[in-house]
Amino acid sequence: MEQPRKAVALISGGLDSMLAAKVVLEQGVRVEGLNFFTGFCVEGHTHAIRKQDRARPKRNNALWVAEQLGIKLHFVDVVEEYKPIVLNPRHGYGANLNPCLDCKSFMVGRANEWRRERGFGFIVTGEVVGQRPMSQRRDTMPVVARESGAGDRLLRPLCAKRLDPTLPEREGWVDRERLHDFHGRSRKPQMALAESFGFTDYAQPAGGCCFLTNRQYASKLTDLWTSRGRRDYDLDDVMLLKVGRHIRPRPHFKLIVAREEGENRYLEGYRKRFTHLRTTSHQGPLTLVDGAGGDDDLLLAARVTARFSQGRDADRVTVEIVECGGESRTSEVAPLNPDEIPPSWYV
Amino acid sequence: MTPRHTLDARNLLCPMPVIRVQKAMESLAPGEEIEVRCTDPGAMSDVPAWCRVHGHEVLEAAEDDAGKIRITIRAGPGDDDGRSA
Numbered sequence: 220m221e222q223p224r225k226a227v228a229l230i231s232g233g234l235d236s237m238l239a240a241k242v243v244l245e246q247g248v249r250v251e252g253l254n255f256f257t258g259f260c261v262e263g264h265t266h267a268i269r270k271q272d273r274a275r276p277k278r279n280n281a282l283w284v285a286e287q288l289g290i291k292l293h294f295v296d297v298v299e300e301y302k303p304i305v306l307n308p309r310h311g312y313g314a315n316l317n318p319c320l321d322c323k324s325f326m327v328g329r330a331n332e333w334r335r336e337r338g339f340g341f342i343v344t345g346e347v348v349g350q351r352p353m354s355q356r357r358d359t360m361p362v363v364a365r366e367s368g369a370g371d372r373l374l375r376p377l378c379a380k381r382l383d384p385t386l387p388e389r390e391g392w393v394d395r396e397r398l399h400d401f402h403g404r405s406r407k408p409q410m411a412l413a414e415s416f417g418f419t420d421y422a423q424p425a426g427g428c429c430f431l432t433n434r435q436y437a438s439k440l441t442d443l444w445t446s447r448g449r450r451d452y453d454l455d456d457v458m459l460l461k462v463g464r465h466i467r468p469r470p471h472f473k474l475i476v477a478r479e480e481g482e483n484r485y486l487e488g489y490r491k492r493f494t495h496l497r498t499t500s501h502q503g504p505l506t507l508v509d510g511a512g513g514d515d516d517l518l519l520a521a522r523v524t525a526r527f528s529q530g531r532d533a534d535r536v537t538v539e540i541v542e543c544g545g546e547s548r549t550s551e552v553a554p555l556n557p558d559e560i561p562p563s564w565y566v
Numbered sequence: 567m568t569p570r571h572t573l574d575a576r577n578l579l580c581p582m583p584v585i586r587v588q589k590a591m592e593s594l595a596p597g598e599e600i601e602v603r604c605t606d607p608g609a610m611s612d613v614p615a616w617c618r619v620h621g622h623e624v625l626e627a628a629e630d631d632a633g634k635i636r637i638t639i640r641a642g643p644g645d646d647d648g649r650s651a
Contacts, residue, residue: 256581268579279581279608282615291619294585458579488577 223340223392225249226374227330230292231428232280234421235345235377238412240288242376243343246393250343252292253333254281255326257301258457259430268462268485280422287418295329298454305431306450310353310362315437317429319354320362327367334372341372341387348378349403377401377409430461439465442566446473446510455489459507462486465566466523472510473566474520476527493543496524500537503528518552525554569599569638576634580608584616587639591622594641599625604635613637 228240230252240250285292304325308318323346330342346355346363354363360382364373371386379388380400388395401408413421430436439460444450446467462485464476477483483505486495493507494517506524508517517540525536531554541547573590575583583604590600602613607629614624614637621642629635 254581256585260581279584279612279615282584282612282619285619286615289619292616294581294588294616296582296585 221338221340222249223387223390225251225337225339226341226343226387227334227337227339228252228290228343229326229330229345230254230281230284231345232282232284232422233345233428234409234413234418235347235350237284237288237345237418237421238409238416239343239345239376240284240290241416241418242398242412243374243393244288244290246397248393250288250290251339252281252285252288252290253295253326253330254292255295255297255301255329257322257429258298258454259305261428261430268481284421293333295333297325297329298457300329301325302452305452310359313353313432315432315434316440317353317431317437319351320359322429323354323363324366327363327369327373331367331369331372340392341374341385342369343374343376345377346375347401347403347409348375348381374398377412430457436460439566442467442473446470459489459509463504463507464527466560466564467566468519468523468564469516472508472512472516472520474523475507475509476524477504477506490541491543494541496520496538496540498525498528498530498536499539499549500535501525501528501530501533503530503536518550521550521552522555523560525552526557526560528554530554569601571598571600573600573602575602575604575609577605579606580612583609584612587613587616591620591639591641596641596643599638599640602635602637602639604637605633607633607635609635609637613639 226243226248228250230236244250282292304318304321308321310320313319327342334342348357348360364370374385374387376398378401379395379398381402384395387393443456459475462482463478465473466476467473477486486505486507489507496506497503503524504527506520508520521538521540524538528536530536535551536554537549537551539547539549573586575586583606587602594600610627610629614627617624617639623640623642625638625640627637
C-alpha cells in the first residue's frame with residue numbers, strides 16, 4: 220500500500236542532495252536514501268588503492284550524509300545496467316564522456332522502481348535549475364522527469380518554487396511554501412541553508428564525483444575502445460583505468476605501470492590475467508601488459524619498467540617478465556631515457 | 567560463539583564490500599550473526615557506518631598486521647516494513 224509521506228532521496232554524498240533530503244525531513248516526511256554504484260564513482264577507490272591517500276581519514280560521503288540525516292542508505296549496484304548509458308547515451312556527452320542527462324534519467328528511473336516496489340510516495344533529488352550545463356537546465360529537467368518515468372512524483376526541493384507544482388505539493392504531502400527557489404551556479408544559497416541546518420562539515424559541492432567528467436580518464440577510456448576496436452568495458456577495465464601510468468608504446472599493447480606501493484599491491488591482484496614485469500635488481504613498479512606483445516614489445520616494456528624503477532640511472536636493470544600462462548624469464552635491459560618516452564605514448 | 571554466516575569480501579574495494587554486506591543481511595533473521603572478511607581499509611569505517619544507519623550491531627571490527635579485516639555483525643530488529651536492510 221502506498222504511503223505518500225515516505226520519500227526516497229538520491230544521495231550522492233555531496234551537499235545538494237543532503238540539503239534536499241533535509242528540507243523534506245524537516246516537513247515530517249520519512250526519507251530513505253539511495254546511492255548508485257556505477258563503477259565510475261570517484262568515491263573511495265583511489266583512496267583505497269594509493270598508499271599516499273590512505274593517511275587521510277576515510278569515509279564514504281553518502282553514508283556519512285545518511286548518518287547526519289538519520290536516514291537509511293541503500294546502495295544499488297548498477298554496473299551492468301549502466302553500460303548502455305555510457306556507451307550510447309541518447310542525449311550525448313558533456314565536456315568529456317559524461318552522459319549526465321541520460322545518467323540522471325537512469326538513476327531517477329531506478330529510484331522510481333524502488334519507490335513503487337516499496338510503496339513510497341515520491342522521489343527527492345538535489346537538482347537546482349541552471350546549476351549544471353547538461354542535466355540541470357530549465358529545458359532538460361522535464362526530460363529527466365519524463366524519461367525516468369517518475370513524472371510529477373519527482374520533487375526537487377531546492378528549486379521547486381521555480382518549477383510547476385509536483386504531485387507531493389499538490390496533494391499536500393509537502394508544503395510548497397517551505398521549499399526553495401534556488402537557481403544558477405552560485406553556491407551561496409546552499410551554503411546559507413547548510414548553515415541554518417547546522418551543517419558545517421560536508422563534502423565539497425558540485426561535480427567531481429564521477430570519473431567520466433575527468434578529461435584524463437575519458438582519454439584513457441577512449442583509448443581502450445580504440446585499441447579493442449569496440450566500445451565496451453567491464454568493471455575491471457573501469458578500475459584499472461583509475462590506477463597507474465598508462466603508456467601505449469605501440470597500437471597493439473599498453474603498459475599499466477604502478478606509481479607507488481599501494482598501486483603495486485592493487486595491480487598484484489591482476490597478475491594472473493596479464494603478462495607482467497617487475498624489476499628484480501632494483502626496487503620498482505609492477506607493470507601489466509594489456510594486449511598481445513612479441514619479444515621486441517616485451518623488451519621495450521622491460522625498458523619502460525626499468526625507467527620507472529630505482530635503477531633508472533643504472534646502466535643495466537634486471538627485469539622479470541612473467542607471461543600470462545606463468546612462464547617466467549629475466550632480461551637485463553638499459554632503462555629508457557626520459558626523452559625516449561614521447562608524450563604521445565602517455566594515454 | 568562462531569557466527570553461522572560468513573561473507574568473503576576480500577579484494578573488493580568500497581563500496582562493494584558494503585553492497586555485499588547489504589545483500590547478505592537481507593536473508594538474516596534478527597539476532598543472527600555474520601562474519602565479514604575484507605581487505606579494503608575503507609571497510610573498517612564504511613561497514614560499521616552502514617550497520618549504524620540500518621540498526622545492525624557491530625560486535626567486533628579488527629584489522630591485523632597483514633591488512634586482513636574481520637567484522638562481526640548481529641542483525642538488528644528490522645524496520646516497520648519488515649525489511650532487514
